[in-house]
Amino acid sequence: MSSSLEPNNLTGLFLLRARKSIMALGDFLLLALLLLALQFFFEYPQAPLLPEAVPAVYILFLLSLSVFQAFLNYIFELYGPPKRLRDLWPNILASNLALFLWLSLFAYFTKFPLGRDVLIGAFLGQGLLLFFSRKLYFSFFWGKNSPIEKLSCLIIGQGETIQRLRAEPLLLVDHELFPATSAQEANKLLAERSFERIVIDPEASEMQDPELTRRLTYLCFHGSEVIEALSFYERLTRRVAIELVPESWLLFTRNSSQLNRQLLLRSKRLFDLGLCLLLAPFALPLIAIGAIIAKLSSPGPAFFTQRRVGLAGGVFTIYKLRTMSEASPEDKTSITWEKPPQQRINAIGKFLRSTRLDELPQLLNIFQGEMSFIGPRPERPEIVQELQASIPFYDLRHSLAPGVSGWAQVNEPFASPADSLGKLERDLYYIRHLSVLLELQIILKTLRVILFRRGH
Numbered sequence: 001m002s003s004s005l006e007p008n009n010l011t012g013l014f015l016l017r018a019r020k021s022i023m024a025l026g027d028f029l030l031l032a033l034l035l036l037a038l039q040f041f042f043e044y045p046q047a048p049l050l051p052e053a054v055p056a057v058y059i060l061f062l063l064s065l066s067v068f069q070a071f072l073n074y075i076f077e078l079y080g081p082p083k084r085l086r087d088l089w090p091n092i093l094a095s096n097l098a099l100f101l102w103l104s105l106f107a108y109f110t111k112f113p114l115g116r117d118v119l120i121g122a123f124l125g126q127g128l129l130l131f132f133s134r135k136l137y138f139s140f141f142w143g144k145n146s147p148i149e150k151l152s153c154l155i156i157g158q159g160e161t162i163q164r165l166r167a168e169p170l171l172l173v174d175h176e177l178f179p180a181t182s183a184q185e186a187n188k189l190l191a192e193r194s195f196e197r198i199v200i201d202p203e204a205s206e207m208q209d210p211e212l213t214r215r216l217t218y219l220c221f222h223g224s225e226v227i228e229a230l231s232f233y234e235r236l237t238r239r240v241a242i243e244l245v246p247e248s249w250l251l252f253t254r255n256s257s258q259l260n261r262q263l264l265l266r267s268k269r270l271f272d273l274g275l276c277l278l279l280a281p282f283a284l285p286l287i288a289i290g291a292i293i294a295k296l297s298s299p300g301p302a303f304f305t306q307r308r309v310g311l312a313g314g315v316f317t318i319y320k321l322r323t324m325s326e327a328s329p330e331d332k333t334s335i336t337w338e339k340p341p342q343q344r345i346n347a348i349g350k351f352l353r354s355t356r357l358d359e360l361p362q363l364l365n366i367f368q369g370e371m372s373f374i375g376p377r378p379e380r381p382e383i384v385q386e387l388q389a390s391i392p393f394y395d396l397r398h399s400l401a402p403g404v405s406g407w408a409q410v411n412e413p414f415a416s417p418a419d420s421l422g423k424l425e426r427d428l429y430y431i432r433h434l435s436v437l438l439e440l441q442i443i444l445k446t447l448r449v450i451l452f453r454r455g456h
Contacts, residue, residue: 015148016174019141020079024070026137030129031069032062035114035122042117057110064106072098075448078130081173082138085131092130096123142173150176152193156186156212157201161229161244165199170236183209190215198226238411239425240432242393250393253432264434265400268372271439276367283360290321290357297348300324303361308378311401315381316370319361323349356450362404374442375403376427387420394420397427406430407438410445 015022073079076091100123107114114122140146153175155162165171166179175197180186183206189195190212198216200207207213220226230249233241240250291302304322307315324345345353352358365371371378376397379387388394408426412419430438 015141016151023079023137024073026133027073027130028066028069030133031065031126034125034129035118038118038121038125039113042115042121057112061106061112068102069099071444074444075451077448078134082142085135088131088134092127096127096130099126150174151196152176152178153197153199154178154180154186154189154195155199156180156206157204157229159201159204159229161233161241162201164241165229165233165236168236180206182206183212186212187215190219195224198224199229199232200226201229234429238429240428242391242421242425242428261434264436268439269369272366272372275373276363279363283363286357287321287360290352290360293348294322307381308402309381309384309398310370310378311398313395313398316365318378319364321352321358321361323352323358359404366404370401372401372403374406374439375400376406376430377409377423378402391421391424393428394424396431397424400431400434405442405446407442410442410449
């Protein structure tokens with residue numbers, strides 16, 4: 001076979017995978033140059049642009065500036081796919097204001113040479129830079145005249161997984177699709193051109209063709225990515241297609257060794273305990289104030305308790321600040337898929353729910369080891385029993401301790417209990433891909449959900 005079949009768009013593949021990092025680096029360089037220019041215009045020669053010897057405070061400033069700016073722009077959704085620029089102004093303004101406050105505090109406490117004129121100029125200039133850089137990024141990475149070509153993707157087969165993939169908007173954003181519904185068609189396409197990515201359905205009749213199998217094996221060793229459809233769907237959507245996966249697929253596609261998993265779980269527990277102790281001095285006064293307000297605002301106890309299913313199917317009592325005007329016994333015992341009537345949620349309760357302050361008492365659950373900060377959201381025993389009978393693999397979500405926040409909550413904040421299948425698909429992805437980076441991403445997404453008051 002000729003080496004001409006090897007893919008030729010590796011640069012485009014790298015740029016597509018690294019575009020968020022490129023955007024973050026570009027934002028940092030633009031802001032650093034803006035601050036340097038403002039310092040030169042307003043303060044030079046009274047204050048030097050750069051010190052003769054670079055002290056620790058300058059290194060700390062540059063490192064913290066890059067990290068904090070990337071954090072803010074991620075939280076305010078400035079690294080996502082294209083949006084109308086006029087819709088980004090509130091996000092840009094909020095991110096810019098937070099950065100301005102951070103710069104002011106940093107300059108005040110470290111005596112860093114950033115004068116008032118420089119700070120005001122940075123606030124105004126950074127807003128314009130973010131606006132016009134988004135226009136540039138969107139055009140470069142996603143625009144019609146973008147120099148980055150879409151990845152050529154051959155899809156072999158016509159089963160349900162393949163059909164679901166071909167209808168997935170996330171796939172169409174970065175890929176030019178070439179469907180093949182027969183082995184002859186696939187062999188012809190492979191002979192005519194190269195593909196960066198080849199997605200196959202291993203169970204498809206097309207894969208019984210020995211010539212096609214030989215071609216795919218050759219390409220797999222010469223630069224093309226050959227991946228089976230279920231794994232690619234999981235990677236693309238970051239969820240597990242529960243209705244489509246056989247049990248053997250879950251068994252043979254584990255993503256970490258048992259040793260790595262145990263180390264992660266122990267580190268996760270240490271993180272939970274450390275964060276509990278760190279948050280306790282701030283959370284306890286808020287819990288006390290919330291409990292007093294809940295008690296005075298309407299009849300009923302200050303705290304809401306309910307039995308939930310946790311690790312390995314064990315049952316524990318979850319604690320929350322009460323947010324409803326009445327504490328009905330049916331809320332604790334009956335099986336209902338509907339949200340509580342809005343009129344039962346008092347004004348204070350709406351605020352507590354939207355800011356997630358009603359979840360603060362769950363620090364006790366975390367400290368006792370019944371819950372974690374991140375994990376599948378625990379459900380009531382009655383609902384779990386019903387869902388286990390109707391949804392395959394539902395009990396797998398109990399292989400980790402439940403969490404206050406989780407992959408399902410941050411990706412589907414408006415989901416109701418009736419959306420249990422979709423939430424389980426997210427939960428299984430989290431359980432299979434448990435990692436420090438995924439935990440960090442969930443934490444950042446949780447902050448975003450709280451900030452924009454999403455979910456219920």
